[in-house]
Structures are given as C-alpha cells and as structure tokens.
Amino acid sequence: MAVNWGGLVGVIIFYGIILAIGLYASRRIKDKTSMEDVMLAGRNIGLFVGIFTMTATWVGGGFINGTAEAVHSNGLVWAQAPWGYSCSLIVGGRFFAKKMRESGYVTMLDPFQKKFGKRMGGMLFLPALSGELFWSSAILAALGSTFSVILDINKTASIIISACIAMFYTLFGGLYSVAYTDVVQLSCIGLGLWLSIPFAFTNEHVSSISLTKEDWLGSWDSRKSGIWVDYGFLLIFGGIPWQVYFQRVLSAKTARYAQILSYTAGAGCMFMTIPSILIGALGASTDWEATDYGRNATDSSLILPLVLQYLTPQGVSIIGLGAVCAAVMSSADSSLLSASSMFSRNVYKLLIRQDASEREILLIMRCSILVAGAIATTLAITIDSIYGLFHLCSDFVYVILFPQLLCVVYVEFANTYGSICAYFIGLLLRLGGGEEILGLKSFIKYPYYDEAEDLQLFPFRTFSMLISLGTLLSVSYLTRYLFTKEILAKEYDVLRCVTNQPDPEDAPKITMKTIEFDNEIPELKDGEKPKGVYNGNFNGMVNPGAEIEF
Structure with missing residues (x-):
C-alpha cells in the first residue's frame, strides 16, 4: 500500500491548526506561574467552551475508534462504553459536580487528602493515575492505528511518533489550551465523520446494513449476562472519579455551570457516538477484498480509518482522517495534563516538598507529562485492543476510587x-x-x-x-x-x-461573610481586625470575592 500523501498533508494541516489554537489560548493565562491559572484556567471557563471541553472529556480518539471496533468485532449489543460514559457524566453532574465545585478544590484528590490525610490521598493517586494512563494509552493506540493506515508504517513506530507529537503539544500545558482545542476537536469529528457517512453508505462494495444486521448488532449470550451487567455499572460509576472530568467541573465559573456542563456533555456524547456506530456497521457490511485494501479487515481496531480511507472519496477521506488525528491529539493533552496535575499538587507538593513554590510545582508538572507519556506509550504498544484499554482504564477507578469518592462527599x-x-x-x-x-x-x-x-x-x-x-x-x-x-x-x-485530631480551638479563625464592600483595606485602629475581598484562592477553600476577617 502506497502512502496516502493527501491524507498525510491533511493530518499535518490539522495538527498545525490544533497547535496554533493551543498556543493562542495559552496566552490567555494571566499568571503563567499560578497553579490555579494553569490547571483550572482561573476558574473562568464559560458555558460555550465548557460544553465543548466537557463533552470532549470522553469523545476523543479512543471513544470513536473504540466504539467502531466494538461494533465491528462483537456487535452493538456489547458496545457499552458510549452509553455508559454518557450516563456517567449525567450521574456525576447530579450527585458530585455541585458539591465539588462549591468546595473550591483544585484537583479531584483534594477532598481525599482533606478527609483521609495526605498519605492516604497519595495512595489513592495510584488508581487515579492508572485510569489516566490507560486512557492515554487508548488514545495513543487509536492515533497509531490511524497513522499506520495513512502512512503504511509499522504500528509501533506510528504510536511512538504520535506520542512524541502529543507530549510536545501537552508541554505547552494549561487548561485554556486544552479547552479551546477541544472546541476544534469536536467540530472536526462532527464534520469529518458525519460527512463520510453518506459516501461510505453508497460505496459499491458495501451491502445494506439491514441485510447484515446479525453481524453488526451482535447476538445476546445469556451465559455472559453477568459480564454485561458488570461492565455497565463499571462504565457508569467508574466514569465519575476522574481528574479529567473534575478538572472541567472545578474550572467552571459556578457550581450551577458545572452541573449544566455535565448534563449537556452526557447528551453530546450519545450524539457523537452515532457516526462511530454506523462506521462499525459499515465495516461489517463491506467486501474488503474487492476494495483497494485487497484483504479482509481482520483487525477491528483499524476499522474506522479503513472505512474513511477506502470507502470514501479522497477529499472526504483526508478530512475524516485528519479530523480523527486532531481529535486524538487534543484528547491526549487533556489526559496527560490531568495525571501530571494530580502528581505535582497532591503527591509532590503535599507529600514530598510542602514548601515548594508554584513555579517549582509547574516545572514538576511538565516533567510528569513526559514520564506519563512514556508509560502510556509503552502500554499502547504492548496492548492490542483499543476497546480493551477503553474498558480497563475504568476498572481500578471503579473498584477502588468510586467508593472512596462517594464516602468523601456524602458520609461524614x-x-x-x-x-x-x-x-x-x-x-x-x-x-x-x-x-x-x-x-x-x-x-x-x-x-x-x-x-x-x-x-x-x-x-x-x-x-x-x-x-x-x-x-x-x-x-x-x-x-x-x-x-x-x-x-x-x-x-x-x-x-x-x-x-x-488537633484541637479545633487551636486553629486560626477565618470568618466569611457575603456582604459587599470595597477592595481597599482602610488603616486599622487599635483592636480592629483587617478585612477585605479576597481575589485569589485560600488553600483551595475560599471562593474569590468572599469577605474574610482575621
């Protein structure tokens, strides 16, 4: 198979667009040495950008490639991740988003360390990290599969190249960059995949999916009903305790915004999975030996890029393949940023060097991106199934982290x-x-x-x-x-x-009121207490704009 130069050019153009937007968005960071500004975009994510970036929490390369793979290999009845993760956003919005945002935390692990102590919070970092790494691996594996189809190069080499590109972009960091590239990501997926569907349906080598429904719908195996139920609950509740999700929740302007973003993103995920399902069905309905591909599509993890390249015109294929790569690239930075944010704040800052400056923490965060990217790359190379990674990334999060989150939020x-x-x-x-x-x-x-x-x-x-x-x-x-x-x-x-526990009477007193007053603090007379509007963040617990007295 010769290199698809048109597709390669399309990928390069899309990468360039994503990188340019990411760099432009990074200029919005008011204080590049502020941990809160870099990790949470100054808690200033609006409704429009917020909906896009919250939806992109799950809708990325792993989501769309993995869904197509599952439908093609096992049938729609066993493709549970799309509706499972969509429901997780809605459940998360209903029961967790408001409480977490109102508390003013910086990362998902903050409430764990507040309630269970710094060391226990550090232990809970491990299942959270495993989830982010497996998720990053799924993303990189999807991107590697797409590259291997376009360039006809070894899949391992394509994953390594893809990881290097993703890590390079992620090093620019900042949730502003991630959020703004997510807008482009979803737009690209919507345009690229929906545009390809009519052309693929009308390709001469594709049979009517109504005639092949037994292949792509799949069959129910009552013997494995326990497995189906198990994965259903895993995806719904195991899809909640993720830093990549709570990073969006905690960056929302208000707690109400955080809930709206979660509900809307849940619906958005269901909508964005439709073209992937159709592509999986088309892949199962195609006579691949009659196409330019020339052989059966035995590797289901490649089905989405194969459909785009061989069942659509070259121009549509370029848009579709480039969109998939741009989507994966934008998703990778989000996951790596989440893992590095938790390590730098909840492990390095609170366990290793309590007196570390914010500049030092941000340096550690960027180093963590490289380490996390290297580990995720290794996993993507050694594990074959994108959809398998898609499931596995929630396993330890579901079993270990979800009960802890539930108790931290609701059990005094x-x-x-x-x-x-x-x-x-x-x-x-x-x-x-x-x-x-x-x-x-x-x-x-x-x-x-x-x-x-x-x-x-x-x-x-x-x-x-x-x-x-x-x-x-x-x-x-x-x-x-x-x-x-x-x-x-x-x-x-x-x-x-x-x-x-330490006697609360020995702790410093902080009184918060909700009345408005001037930002300037007048000169104090003997016996007066200083007070004023706090515009920053006090240990992640006091919301900006609150009046404080010492």
Whole structure:
C-alpha cells in the first residue's frame, strides 16, 4: 500500500491548526506561574467552551475508534462504553459536580487528602493515575492505528511518533489550551465523520446494513449476562472519579455551570457516538477484498480509518482522517495534563516538598507529562485492543476510587481506617479476578467461573466495588464507635483521624461573610481586625470575592 500523501498533508494541516489554537489560548493565562491559572484556567471557563471541553472529556480518539471496533468485532449489543460514559457524566453532574465545585478544590484528590490525610490521598493517586494512563494509552493506540493506515508504517513506530507529537503539544500545558482545542476537536469529528457517512453508505462494495444486521448488532449470550451487567455499572460509576472530568467541573465559573456542563456533555456524547456506530456497521457490511485494501479487515481496531480511507472519496477521506488525528491529539493533552496535575499538587507538593513554590510545582508538572507519556506509550504498544484499554482504564477507578469518592462527599463519619481497609480489600478482590489484557491469571474463582476459558461470568468488579464500599463504611463506623465510646483508649488512634485530631480551638479563625464592600483595606485602629475581598484562592477553600476577617 502506497502512502496516502493527501491524507498525510491533511493530518499535518490539522495538527498545525490544533497547535496554533493551543498556543493562542495559552496566552490567555494571566499568571503563567499560578497553579490555579494553569490547571483550572482561573476558574473562568464559560458555558460555550465548557460544553465543548466537557463533552470532549470522553469523545476523543479512543471513544470513536473504540466504539467502531466494538461494533465491528462483537456487535452493538456489547458496545457499552458510549452509553455508559454518557450516563456517567449525567450521574456525576447530579450527585458530585455541585458539591465539588462549591468546595473550591483544585484537583479531584483534594477532598481525599482533606478527609483521609495526605498519605492516604497519595495512595489513592495510584488508581487515579492508572485510569489516566490507560486512557492515554487508548488514545495513543487509536492515533497509531490511524497513522499506520495513512502512512503504511509499522504500528509501533506510528504510536511512538504520535506520542512524541502529543507530549510536545501537552508541554505547552494549561487548561485554556486544552479547552479551546477541544472546541476544534469536536467540530472536526462532527464534520469529518458525519460527512463520510453518506459516501461510505453508497460505496459499491458495501451491502445494506439491514441485510447484515446479525453481524453488526451482535447476538445476546445469556451465559455472559453477568459480564454485561458488570461492565455497565463499571462504565457508569467508574466514569465519575476522574481528574479529567473534575478538572472541567472545578474550572467552571459556578457550581450551577458545572452541573449544566455535565448534563449537556452526557447528551453530546450519545450524539457523537452515532457516526462511530454506523462506521462499525459499515465495516461489517463491506467486501474488503474487492476494495483497494485487497484483504479482509481482520483487525477491528483499524476499522474506522479503513472505512474513511477506502470507502470514501479522497477529499472526504483526508478530512475524516485528519479530523480523527486532531481529535486524538487534543484528547491526549487533556489526559496527560490531568495525571501530571494530580502528581505535582497532591503527591509532590503535599507529600514530598510542602514548601515548594508554584513555579517549582509547574516545572514538576511538565516533567510528569513526559514520564506519563512514556508509560502510556509503552502500554499502547504492548496492548492490542483499543476497546480493551477503553474498558480497563475504568476498572481500578471503579473498584477502588468510586467508593472512596462517594464516602468523601456524602458520609461524614468515614475515616482513614475505613479508607485503608477498603483500598486493599478492593484491590485484592479485583486482581483476584484476573485480567486477560494484562496477562494476569485468576487466583480467586468467583461463582460461575469457567475453568476452560479462565473466564469470570460473575459480575466480580461490581461485587468488589460493593465489598470495598461496605468495608469503608463498616470499619469507619466501628472505629469511630470504639474510640468515641472510649472502648479503645485515645492513644490507640494512631492515624489521628477519630479522637486524636488537633484541637479545633487551636486553629486560626477565618470568618466569611457575603456582604459587599470595597477592595481597599482602610488603616486599622487599635483592636480592629483587617478585612477585605479576597481575589485569589485560600488553600483551595475560599471562593474569590468572599469577605474574610482575621
């Protein structure tokens, strides 16, 4: 297969547009040394840009390529990620967005470290990081697949090249850049994919999808109904505890905006998945040997770029393929920025160097982007299925992180003892179920386990999550009861999270009022307290514009 020079030129043009917009948007950062300005765009994301960037939380290269792959390989009935992640945005908006935004946090891990302590927050960083890395891997694998179709080069080489491009762009950093490129990303996907559908449908080598519906709809296997239910819950609730999502929530101007963005993005995800579903159906309805491709499309992960290149005119193909690459590139920067933001603030700043300056933290964040990109690249090369990565990236987030987030936000008595126990029990139960994608064999045989296929038919991920949640609640309640009733002496509260906490009377007093007054602080008389409007961020907890007295 010869290089598609037109497609290559289209990719370069789209990359150039994304990079130019990202650089232009980065100029909007008022203070490039401010952690809040870089990570959260100064909490100034408006409704229009916010809807686009929130929708792009999930709609990217992994989303559109993975959906087409799932429909082509297993059928629509098993393509759960599109509706699952769409529902996760709506559930997140209803139950978590308002509370998190009103609290003024900087990252998703802030409430964990506030309630469970800095070290426990650092441990919870690990499943959050694994989710972002697997998600980045899915994005890079999708981009590598698209490049390999366009350039006819080794897929490994194309993934490495793609990762280098994505990391280079991400180093410019800043949520402003990410948000503004997301606007272009969704526009490109909408134009490129929807434009290609009519041409692909009318291609002479494509049969009517109504005649091939058994191939692309898939068949229901009642024996695997537990697996279907398991993944359904995983995608809905495992799609919530993500920094890439809460970064948008926390950057919204108001808590109400954060909810609106979540609801709208959920609907947007469902709409944007339609062309990918149709492309998967078209791929299953095509006589590939009769096309210029000349052989059967056995690699389902390539089905979307194959349909665009071989079933549409060259001009449409260029727009479609370039749009996919631009979408993936814009998604990659978002995920890598999220992982590096959590590490630099919640691990480096709060655990390693508490006195680090904001300039130093931002330097660490940029170094973290390179490390995260290298790890994600390795995973993208060694794991074949884009859709497999798409599922796997939510596994540890669902089992370990979701119960912790639920308790942090809604359960007042949850404490560090419960958090630690839930963490390790959830991890053990999940790893015990095995993972084919990672080559991990099962060492816990759940009910209905299939010995011949080493397959867990029981919804063990959801079971593990519920046991983790129950452990957190029961251990937290038990330890609180034992210490507060003085059944256990106070000195045994070694984690200082029940009765051994610092006396609140010793803490500095901060009084907030909602009345308006001048920004200037007048000269103080003897005995007067200074007060004024605070325009910055006080430890991530005081909203700008609030009146404070010391």
